[in-house]
Amino acid sequence: MNAPKASLRVGIAIQLSAIAGGAFAANVVIRNPTFEELARLTVTSVTGTARPQFTAPAAATVLTAEELNYIGVRNIPDALRYAPGMQVSQFNAHQWSISARGFNTIAVDKLLVLVDGRSVYTPLWSGVYWEQHAWLDQDLDRIEVINGPAGSVWGANAMNGVVNILSRSARDTMGTALTVGTGTEDEAFGSFRYGGTAGKNAWYRAYADYSRYDDTELGNGQPTGDAWDMGRIGFRYDRDDAANRIFVKAEAQSGNFDEPGFIPSPTPPYQTRPPRGYNHGGFVQASWARRLPEGSEVAVGAWFERLERQLQPTNEQSNTLDIGVRYVTRLGDAHNVAAGAIYRYIEHETTPTFVLTFTPRDRTLHQWSVYLQDEVQFHKRFGATLGVRVEDNPFTGTEWQPDLRLSWSLTDQQLLWAAVGRAVRTPTVADESRTFVNQVSPPGSFGPGSPPVIHEVLGSHSLESEDLVAYQLGWRGRWGSDAMASAALFYNDYKRLILYEQQPLDTVTQAPDFWLLALIPFNVGSAHAHGAELTGMWQPMPRWRLFGEVSYLDLKVVPAELPLASNISGSTAQVQASLRSNLELGRHWEIGVGLRYVDDLPAQNVDSYVGADVRVARKLTEGVKLALVGQNLWEPRHAEFRSTSFPIDSYIQRSVYLALTWRR
Template structure:
């Protein structure tokens, strides 16, 4: 297996921090009246979030490890996609596999097919039953219209349900009334060969506003460690709309939808039953989908409101190793009210129907190929004021019924203590589950073929190693213990610290089955069972410092210690990760942004490796953005990404993929508003 040379051991977190402080020392720029961000540090700590309690509350009052990426953060980071934006968040591991694939998860168990993270876009779940996870490459939005991204690290199952085991990500776009007028963006560069997007919003009456958008891009291929092209270039187009209307003084109605279509190229190595028992193919994944969401909200009184949401979502994906069609119908009702002076209650109920068609491929079969699952759920959460302005207790639970494991109960207890207005201490204990995916229940996957008369297989017949799903009616389970502290020592500094201990049980693991003679080959099955226990613990830090009115620093640090990799199902997580973002207003019309990231060495589970793992070196990288506004309506910017090395490796796909490196890249961008 070809590996890139190790980075010099001198490039360590101390070097990373030194570069950040060097920036501070070398930035005596004038501009006392300039502002790096629209919100002060105090405003950011008090920004409203809705993902923690399914109601509006200040971030500082949240009893969970929550981080918010604002629209300004997205703009000044220079990112062009959601996964790269998530690198700002402490506790998340984001690794780019190749030009069109990412591995994303919270607090461990990162992989291409990570299955313990629940992701929403405007309350719409983005999910595939194939592996109970997310295809990040097709989760696209117009970043210009994103209001914020709320990220909960740790379980959120009490409100959001199964699969919200290690975290919840909620991407929230702006209301149509906040996106009036037009904006056009275009650009291109090395990896970002070309992209363009346009949005126009307008009033459609005294109480109705709407917008529509269209966007598309073409991204170039990355390279193998050998320098050869990886054949992973891709292109996508997407469009959508949103209409918000106030039908009465108490009622608000939102209707929105999206359509997308794309071609994703990839080079795969698939096992075969004929010599050389593995075939390299140039494949194109055809992806498409659409959704329509309607949300009705009614204010019953000053302390009570209800929400009803209806969703219809379809998607298709056809590639060499999987062929999927999914239809999702989701109905969700929620009621929020206050009972007396001490109880703030949220309850709700939901129904979800997922129908899938998973056709047979050369390496993957299902029995049955088509399945319809019905999920019923209800939840109740009560925030109880114990001591006025000092102490709150939140108790709640979600009860679900699914057709695989039956009833699941996911309770939590959370405590918030505020000894002083700018100091918040919280603690939580909660349970979350992940229900089995279609592969685990009904699938049979050809992982690789061991050639005959080889060291591993001295027999005259090839040995086909397969993973076979066993519907053992067992969900993966997490009991999580969390502790956090938020404080503002001054009006220009905020610190958010979280620590946790995760105790997992019934995790998926492969167990050796009985070999079976198949005439021309021997099948060696590995059964997918839920009988592995594991633990993980760690700490996360997010700090923001408004150094001057023209300079802001954002620091994120992640420490993770996990033994999830012991059974070889996932790789070893990076123990340390550091992110330092510096936003500088050089003048009123010129912005400079620098983003340093350090990621510790790690490994990935890799079936093609003799020992089943692939080692990945630590790396230090820098992104830089320089923007100029020659007039209020026009912005010109240039962005450089991964500038410290010509390329580096971040991850490798578990099966069928080849190692690929992330290159240094540059692109230019023009934004015009009207």
């Protein structure tokens, strides 16, 4: 059977109901995968329906739980370091900056992240609170990484890429699992899960996790003061019979965070220690899919999330409700159509502080969208996917995002694909209405007798959406049953980027106590980016697999005379590369090695570095495994990110941890 027709039939048979924007989850579980299973992984995040990764017309990478476990990865950011095109920078113990294909700033706003199909971006600034979602779930199935725009499927803010984190169905996690561990940086961690049946064709699991992390290190070797801990409890229920598929998941988390450094203050010495931070919240998520005749399916789903968070500089509470419906049908043997609609309601409250104030302090946001995806197989070797999404948001009104993807199966072992699409990044609550004080200069800083000067970043209600048109070309190939590779080329054209312009010194508004020096956002920026991403997998022996990734990115943001434009251009790692080795020695030993190279960031004065991760595991008895893991072993410590908004030079240290896992 040729690859395109196989792709179509798999998509029709599985019909995963991953609703765009967030209501549904479906999983393909792989335990101890063979090379052939890895080569035939499905991916849902490209078009919203399942298809083999090999035939997906996108720069798609799938990281399975098994391969991540081999190198001892314990959190999602560290996992994403091994995905091509992803730039992961940790700037203290509990904060990361993660982007796809550039724009890696303190507040990344062009990457959409989903957990089991549920969007986890914050409407405050369109980013992700990674400390809340950094868990590498012991029941993780896989992480799908899509580089390039995916706005026609997932909506605004899926501008440079999508990360979809998928957990295993409760059907595949029956029994008991317990993990405990300790280390130099991961001071204490543990997880417990119990799963079982809930009647015919129904399964459940309950789980709990806890982790405590040590401080990072300052340049003088002293602790940064950013230690943190977080706990989580949750429940999942799955039912799957001939006619229906039901999914329910609920989770609550609570974490406490030491805040490093100082924050601005209106009184001498014009800075103070921040209070200890916290992040509390939870969600409930459910979906129901009904299988219809002739391969059609209709699905409805919803999720509700509550968040209470105080971590500098924000102090916020929010309630989010997302409701969606999706219909998939087959129009002949070579034609699939999917359509859907989504409504999202957000209540957002903030507590004003000297550092950050929103006007108004509370917002209620309504957002809706409709979308259509049309997949056609014109010939046994040619296929096309045309999608469009129309979205109405409270900041810029109606936005539309089209996408066209073409695939050509050169042979059964080689695929060529191309794509062109438009995506937008809408303004946020912060872009519109914030007053953020990032510094207070003491008296006399601006001349003899001058009062203290408040440096602030303001919002604007006149902003438009940022716009991207992306062009992509890719290839995938297989060589027998032990090697495969892929390559992607891209060119991105950005318009109406939001950049900040310095305003004249204001000596009147708060005189005589203060002068003001403000930055105001405008849609005055543009950018061009081009690059390439290469991946490969080779199995030289039955029990030894090698994975390699390398990426190149050249990003130029203009006008270069604006500080933020030059900072974005110079905060992009032009070259990144990684190599992983997974080796089984006999029946009882596993050895995993991961090597990573990240280029320098000249705008941040961050040097290039090499990361090395090593895991050695021993199977003690049936179901019991002991693992010793070393992370960042290449050098004692290294810096990954610096920002004038958080002027703390934290260094990521070499670390070791020991973990014991028991399953039955």
